[in-house]
Amino acid sequence: MPLLKRKRDYARLVIIISGVLPLIIGIFFTALDARHTVRQQQVSAANTLLSQAERMSDSAWNMITELRQFQHQSCSQIENQLQRIGSLNPYFRAVGKMEENRIACSSAYGTKPGSLSDMIMRDAPVTGKAWWSLSIAGTAGVPDRPAVIFMRDLPDGEGFWAVIDGQYLIDFMRAISSTHLYHFSMEFNNGAPISFGDPQIALSGWFQPLIYQASSSRYPLSVTLIASPSELISAWRQVMLIIMPVAIIFSILLMMLMANWLQRRISWRDEIRRAIASGQFRAHYQPVYDNRQQRCSGAEALLRWTTPDGNGIRPDIFIGAAEAEGMIVPLTRHLLDLIAEDVQAWQVEPGFHLAINVAADHLQHPDFVDDMLHFADRVKDKQFLITLELTERSLIKDGVEVARKLEQLRGCGMKVAIDDFGTGHCSLSYLQTFTMDYLKIDRGFINAIESLEGRTPVLDAIIQLSHELELEVLGEGVESALQFSYLQRRGVVFIQGYYYARPMDNAALITWLARQGEQPVKANHASETHQTVSL
Structure with missing residues (x-):
C-alpha cells in the first residue's frame, strides 16, 4: 500500500504538471508573440518617421539648390526673393546666404549680418564637408523650439543654408503616438534631439521598455523609439485572449490523457495479478x-x-x-x-x-x-x-x-x-x-x-x-x-x-x-x- 500510495501521489503530481505545463508554455509564447508584435509596430513607426524626415531633407537640399541661383548677387538684390521663398515653402523657418563664414542675409532677418553660431546658438560643427546638416535645440529667433539646419559651403567663400522647423517632425511624432504610448527622439548628425513623448515611460512598471533604434540609409539621421511597458502588456493581453483558451482546452485534454495513461500504468501490476487469479x-x-x-x-x-x-x-x-x-x-x-x-x-x-x-x-x-x-x-x-x-x-x-x-x-x-x-x-x-x-x-x-x-x-x-x-x-x-x-x-x-x-x-x-x-x-x-x- 505505501508503494501504491507513492505511485498515486506521483501520478497526481504528473497530472498537475501536465495540466500546468501547457499554460506556462502558452504564457511564454504569448509573451514572445506580444513582444514581436510591439517590435513590429515600433519598426513601422520608426520607418514612417524616417521616411518623413528624409522627405523634409530632400526639400531642404532642393531649396539650397534653388538658392544657388543667387550666387554672386548682393543681399540687397535678393532680399525680397529670399523672404518670398521662405514664406511660400512649407517646413522652412528661414533660408539665407553665407559670405565669409557669416550670415549675410536671410528670409527672417533681412540683411542684418550675424554669425552662424549666434543663429544656431552653438558652435558650428566641424565636418570637413561642403554639405552638412545638424539638428539644433533652437535658433536665435525661436530659441525654445528645435530645428534642423542644412548648409552648403561653396568654394568662393559663399554658402547657402535652410532651417527646417522641428515642429513639423514633432507633430508627425504626435500623430503616430495617437494610438500608442511612445517616446520619440530624432537626431541629425548627432545633434540636439528632437523629441516627443514622456521620457519617464522607460521607468514605469515592472517590465522593461522596448527600445528600438533605426538610421537612414540616405542621410545622417537616426531615430530612437521607446515603447512603454504598458504597450507590451496591452499586446500581451490581446494575444492571450486568443491563445490561452486554446491552451486551456489543450491542458484539460492532456490532463485527461495523462490521468488515463497513468491509471493504466500504475494499476498494471494489480490488474495482471487479478487476471491470473481469475x-x-x-x-x-x-x-x-x-x-x-x-x-x-x-x-x-x-x-x-x-x-x-x-x-x-x-x-x-x-x-x-x-x-x-x-x-x-x-x-x-x-x-x-x-x-x-x-x-x-x-x-x-x-x-x-x-x-x-x-x-x-x-x-x-x-x-x-x-x-x-x-x-x-x-x-x-x-x-x-x-x-x-x-x-x-x-x-x-x-x-x-x-x-x-x-x-x-x-x-x-x-x-x-x-x-x-x-x-x-x-x-x-x-x-x-x-x-x-x-x-x-x-x-x-x-x-x-x-x-x-x-x-x-x-x-x-x-x-x-x-x-x-x-x-x-x-x-x-x-x-x-x-x-x-x-x-x-x-x-x-x-x-x-x-x-x-x-x-x-x-x-x-x-x-x-x-x-x-x-x-x-x-x-x-x-x-x-x-x-x-x-x-
Missing part, C-alpha cells in the same frame, strides 16, 4: 509446418488476455507492462501452467515441437532452469521437443551465466531458438557465443520477398548463413503463396504464419490438428488453405 489468460497456439515431413510438426504457445467484458488486451501492451512492473516471471509461470493443462488432450506424435517464448527477466531469474525442468516433467508423457525461443535482448546481460543455463537445458533435451533474427545489433556475435538449434527469420525480411521485386539479398544471406552453421531455419510471418514457395525453394524447413494457420485456442487447435495437421501445403492452393485456418 483465469483471464488463455494460451493460444500457432501451428508450424515442416517442409520435409509435409505436415504440422509443432506449435508456438502464445499468451492472450481477455477481460471479463470480452475485450482483448494486445500482447505487446500487457507483456511490456509486465516486464516494467516485475510481473513477467509470474506471468510466464502461469503460461507454463496453462500449457501443461492444455496439452493433456493433445494427440500428437513424439518429437512434436512445442515452442515457448522466454522473457529476458525470466532467463536472468535464479529459478529459470528449475521452472523449465518442472514444466518438462509435467508434460514428459507427451514426449515433446520443447524449444525455448529467445530474443537477442534476452542474451545481452550475464552472457556466461545465460550460456550455462541454456547448455544445462539442452543437455536435458530442450532446444534453443533465437527469435526475430536480424532485428537487433549483435545477432552474429550471439551465434558465436551461444549454442543455438533454430533460427527464426523475422517477418520483416519475409515481407521483403514481395516488396523488392524478387531480390532479397539479406534474406538469402541469412538462410545461407544458417545452412553453413547447420542451424534449422524457421520463417515466421509467412502470409502468401509467393513467400511460402520462395522459402521452400531455398531449403527453409519450418514455416509459420497466417498462410498456413493462425493462432488458435486449445479447443480449436485440437480440431485443427485432427483435420489439417497431416495435410501437406501446396503453394498454389492459397484460397483453400485460408479456408482451413479459419476453423
Whole structure:
C-alpha cells in the first residue's frame, strides 16, 4: 500500500504538471508573440518617421539648390526673393546666404549680418564637408523650439543654408503616438534631439521598455523609439485572449490523457495479478509446418488476455507492462501452467515441437532452469521437443551465466531458438557465443520477398548463413503463396504464419490438428488453405 500510495501521489503530481505545463508554455509564447508584435509596430513607426524626415531633407537640399541661383548677387538684390521663398515653402523657418563664414542675409532677418553660431546658438560643427546638416535645440529667433539646419559651403567663400522647423517632425511624432504610448527622439548628425513623448515611460512598471533604434540609409539621421511597458502588456493581453483558451482546452485534454495513461500504468501490476487469479489468460497456439515431413510438426504457445467484458488486451501492451512492473516471471509461470493443462488432450506424435517464448527477466531469474525442468516433467508423457525461443535482448546481460543455463537445458533435451533474427545489433556475435538449434527469420525480411521485386539479398544471406552453421531455419510471418514457395525453394524447413494457420485456442487447435495437421501445403492452393485456418 505505501508503494501504491507513492505511485498515486506521483501520478497526481504528473497530472498537475501536465495540466500546468501547457499554460506556462502558452504564457511564454504569448509573451514572445506580444513582444514581436510591439517590435513590429515600433519598426513601422520608426520607418514612417524616417521616411518623413528624409522627405523634409530632400526639400531642404532642393531649396539650397534653388538658392544657388543667387550666387554672386548682393543681399540687397535678393532680399525680397529670399523672404518670398521662405514664406511660400512649407517646413522652412528661414533660408539665407553665407559670405565669409557669416550670415549675410536671410528670409527672417533681412540683411542684418550675424554669425552662424549666434543663429544656431552653438558652435558650428566641424565636418570637413561642403554639405552638412545638424539638428539644433533652437535658433536665435525661436530659441525654445528645435530645428534642423542644412548648409552648403561653396568654394568662393559663399554658402547657402535652410532651417527646417522641428515642429513639423514633432507633430508627425504626435500623430503616430495617437494610438500608442511612445517616446520619440530624432537626431541629425548627432545633434540636439528632437523629441516627443514622456521620457519617464522607460521607468514605469515592472517590465522593461522596448527600445528600438533605426538610421537612414540616405542621410545622417537616426531615430530612437521607446515603447512603454504598458504597450507590451496591452499586446500581451490581446494575444492571450486568443491563445490561452486554446491552451486551456489543450491542458484539460492532456490532463485527461495523462490521468488515463497513468491509471493504466500504475494499476498494471494489480490488474495482471487479478487476471491470473481469475483465469483471464488463455494460451493460444500457432501451428508450424515442416517442409520435409509435409505436415504440422509443432506449435508456438502464445499468451492472450481477455477481460471479463470480452475485450482483448494486445500482447505487446500487457507483456511490456509486465516486464516494467516485475510481473513477467509470474506471468510466464502461469503460461507454463496453462500449457501443461492444455496439452493433456493433445494427440500428437513424439518429437512434436512445442515452442515457448522466454522473457529476458525470466532467463536472468535464479529459478529459470528449475521452472523449465518442472514444466518438462509435467508434460514428459507427451514426449515433446520443447524449444525455448529467445530474443537477442534476452542474451545481452550475464552472457556466461545465460550460456550455462541454456547448455544445462539442452543437455536435458530442450532446444534453443533465437527469435526475430536480424532485428537487433549483435545477432552474429550471439551465434558465436551461444549454442543455438533454430533460427527464426523475422517477418520483416519475409515481407521483403514481395516488396523488392524478387531480390532479397539479406534474406538469402541469412538462410545461407544458417545452412553453413547447420542451424534449422524457421520463417515466421509467412502470409502468401509467393513467400511460402520462395522459402521452400531455398531449403527453409519450418514455416509459420497466417498462410498456413493462425493462432488458435486449445479447443480449436485440437480440431485443427485432427483435420489439417497431416495435410501437406501446396503453394498454389492459397484460397483453400485460408479456408482451413479459419476453423
